[in-house]
Amino acid sequence: MGIGRFVYTPILPAMAAALDLSGAQGGLIAAANVLGYLAGALAASAPRLPGSRRAWLLGALAGSAGTTLLMAGSDTLGTFLALRFVAGVASAFALVFASALVLDRLAQAGRSGLSAVHFAGVGVGIAVSSVTVSAASDAGFDWRGLWVAAGLLSLVVLPAVALLVPPEAPGVGAVREGRGRLTIGRPFGFLLAAYFLFGLGYIVTATFLMTLVRGEPSLRAIEPAVWLTVGLAAIPSVAIWNVLGRRLGTLRAMALALVVEAAGVAASAPAFGAPGILAAAALLGATFIGITALGIAGARAFNPAAARQALALMTALFGLGSALAPPVAGLIADVTGEFTLASHLAAGALVAGAACAWAAHRSTRRGGPEPAP
Incomplete structure (x- = not known):
């Protein structure tokens, strides 16, 4: 997932240079990915699906690897979007x-x-794919070669998933969970709003961070280290935020993580130079998977009888927020010539998300115990 979902970010600068993609077009391609994320979340929320959960998981990972490879086979915007x-x-x-x-x-x-x-696997995928893309670029690969390298890496890892996630016991494999009724009370409603704003705010830096680095001559020396920093910071992040979640409560920890991420997004503005970019990469990596894990824990706790539907709804709202931001951010960058304004707006969305997570915490205190991570 770390490869299929996020390798577009380090490959985008090479694609944009070779194909003369505007910021808005680059954002539109990113938006297509998260719109697919939204559609997939809604489809996955169906009460009954044929086959086993393991089969759906392996099929989804194979589809991710295949589409990564196929990105090298075209140079048209429509194909990229599809x-x-x-x-x-x-x-x-x-x-x-x-x-x-x-x-x-x-x-x-x-x-x-x-x-x-x-959850650490996503960070490992980002870090390994960052090294792969950097090495392939140094070896003279063009943007097509970068997609091929990333896709082959995904395919090589896929058999390990099949070995490490064995088949389920007879009668368990059918996708039948989610028979309970999904309820959206006040705390869960605030959590949903926080997750939507999280998607709206984090995606700007997650999509355009490497494009921003490539566009600043003074930052190109640190380009190989930036996306690697995101992945390395992501690997231990869930463990750290789980500890904070147990001490502070899931929702308060989520609010704190959103504020920390907002600081990182704001630091990505070109005025902060190399230290700001590296801080932005570290804070993005250190928070975005942790926020995802905390959000999932909260959703499952608020709807234990309909956990998959709750997860799918959270993912759908996250996808909606993530789809709206990249084209707008890219257009703002095309008009202003930089990502400063887009980054500040994204940071504001994350602060608003933190306020919603805090409101969910306050509502839960009045209505019962807070979910544990």
Whole structure:
């Protein structure tokens, strides 16, 4: 998932230079991916789906790898939009079914604390794909070669998933969970709003960080380190935020993480130079998967009888927010010549999300115990 969902960011500068893509077009391709994420989340929320959760997971990861490879086969905007849309669908299915399958098994084994290992995989994928793209670029690969390298990397890893996630016991594999009724009370409503604003705010830096670096001659020396920093910071982030979630409460920890991420997004403005860019990369990596994990924990706790539907609704709202921001941010950059205004607006959305997470915490205090991560 770290490759299929996020490798577009380090490849975008090479694509934009070779194909003369504008900021708005680059943002539109990113938006297609998150619109697919939205569609996939809605499809994954169906009460009954044929087949096993494991089969859906492996199929989604195979689809992600395949669409990554196919990005090298065209140079038209329409094809890019279609492929990234399908990749987004695959990413949503992978998130929903991997989380439902793995977290359920960990809970049954009494090892829920190991959920941090599950989510750390995204950071590993970002870090490894960053090294792969950087090495391929240094070797003279063009943007097509970068997509091929990333796609092959995904395919090589896929058999390991099949080995490490064994088939479910007979009668467990059918996708039948979610028979309970999904309820949206005041705390869960605030959590949904926070998650939407999270998607709206984080995606600007997550999409255009490397484009911003490539566009500033003074920052090009640190380009190989920036996206790698995002991945390395992401690997331990869920474990750290789970600890803070247990101490502060899931919703207060989520509010804090959103404020920290807002600081990182604001620091990505060109005026802060290399220290600001590296800080932005570290704070983005250190928070965005942690916020996802905290949000998922809250959604499952608020709707234990309809956990998959709650996860899908959260993912859909996240996807909606993430789809709206990139084209607008790209257009703002085309008009202003920089990403400063877009970054400040994104940081504002994250601060608003933190306020919603805090409101969810306050509402929960009045209505019952807060969910634990």
